Amino acid sequence: MVKYSIIIPVYNRPDEVDELLRSLVKQTFTDFEVLVIEDGSNNRCDSVVDNYKSKLNISYYFKENSGQGFTRNYGFERADGEWLIVFDSDCLIPGDYLAIVDDYIKRHKIEAFGGPDRAHETFTSVQKAISYSMTSLFTTGGVRGDKNHIGVFHPRSFNMGIHKSVFEKTGGYILPRKGEDLEFSIRIIENGFKTALIEDAFVYHKRRTNFSQFFKQLHFFGTARINVFRHFKSELKLFHFFPSIFLLGIATGLFLAILFPILGGIILGFYALYFLLILIDAGIKTKSIRIAVLSVIASYIQLTAYGMGFLKEALLYIRKG
Template sequence: MKFSILIPAYNEEKSISTCLDSLLSVTYPDKEIIVIDDASSDHTVKEVETFASRGVILVKREKNGGRAAALNSGLSRATGEIVVTTDADTGVSPHWLTLFERHFADEEVIAVGGAYKAQNKGNPLANATSVLDQILNGTFRKTFIPNKVSGVNSAIRRDTLLDLGGFNESAWWSEDSELGWKLDKTGKVIYDPENVVYTQYPDTWEGIWRRKFYWGYAMGLKFRQHMPFRLKLWIRPTVFMALFVSLVVFLATIPCGMRVYFVPGLFFGTLLSALTLVYVPIGAIVMIRTGDTGLAKTLPLLAILPIFREFAYVYGMFLGYCKGKPSALKPSWKRKQGKKKL
């Protein structure tokens, strides 16, 4: 079984060499590494060319088209039965492809998604975001997240990917979510929390907001196309709306006295605690188990971060559903040169 690893890159001169060293250390023998330069304006191409003697394939695009377009350019060059996607600022383990291979022994499996953690966990905000993802993706096994694949760590059968038309180039905001929906309707998709890669996380509140907003926007567009009757897709917007409504009722009834505002206030406080403070003890357990020593700086952020991210996500869903067209939004791939897409 041959694997084709696709790495889209746009102004990644500072990280691409480390990424390629990591990929070349993967012990699986039958693999090809394809870097797609999406018309970078820095020295990304020169950095990749130094790896040509080690078998790394470089595909150069003359015009910047976005992550999905870059992936499609790489897909056209791929010869492996399995296509793997990751990012140019990501590191993998030597057994990365072997962990994917064991799942594809089952011919019914068409795609496998892996986990991801912060490579820059020295930054408390990035680490808190990573821990929160570990809770949602690992502890809860993506119970509240419908998409099992991610652009940073996924493997898909090439024939299936081609049959689906490749990556959606108009879905620059979340091409992996778009593909995940299609794959889920096509065949068996698996999420493996043990297959972990390490990538750069957003380390600012703005970066976190944009990341969750775009994911929510993509989900909102899906809801606009059709209202899916899958309970877990409704959990997040329903819970957040309940939180918002209870807050409004609580504030509106304060002038009426405690007998009136007590019930909505209690409901709001209980729901807010469930969405925030519950993550602090779970996060502490996750960090202790993984040997993370940054508890003092990270845990307080876990009391705030969940509600902040959910607000960005649900707000994005609302705009995606109502607006339907992303033309007014600027692709995050092009937002900042030399920075990771969010």
């Protein structure tokens, strides 16, 4: 049995898989296998995988499209590793990733872990701005991989590992998509397994390449939160309402600015201050005025798109009773 099995679900992204596999070749810890699971793609990556068979212990599988959750299960079922690690296909993995994970697991009693994501220096300015927005305390509360995250840490499937016993007990993902990773993390914790954030086990996550794609993704994330609520009523926390409150607050401020300019101006002034803080924080962290400005735009898109998806799905849930 190998120590780690890396599961990579993929759908029509051969170029990204090539970059991901190239980064795995550089791992300093080498006791691992790679399973690439093609989820019914039209643009397959089997030829890409073939190029790495002399460099990696790698297997390729093709299956009918069923969504990323069930595709990860497909990989879990065929893996030989003691630990099962999932990466999104649009990630790049630092060379010391597995060495860091292995060292942490030896020193801590855990059954599941997750790591943060960062922007690589080769990413575009928009990708770096999106990365800031998706990891900032101002927009997410640190739930995606900050040591100051709110509550118990829930690993996310773009960078996540579980002991094989976790899969054997939980059965893996029960949703194909739309909040499937969060639902799985909740069940992992409810089954008594201990999770941990390994801060240094980060990946470079490409995310979306333009704001239009980013809007669609975050709108989907907003609907996914309500989908998780359908299964776990206790998992809808006050801070999950923040994007919707943010969205309604802007709409209210703009409306009042027409009828009651002073009151509307006060409300919009708070938003201006909020975005100024994001601009300053992003400027300090990215060391770029351009990326800082784009980070403000990305943060606005993230909160409004998520809020719209959240409200839309919540109203649908209420109507259905």
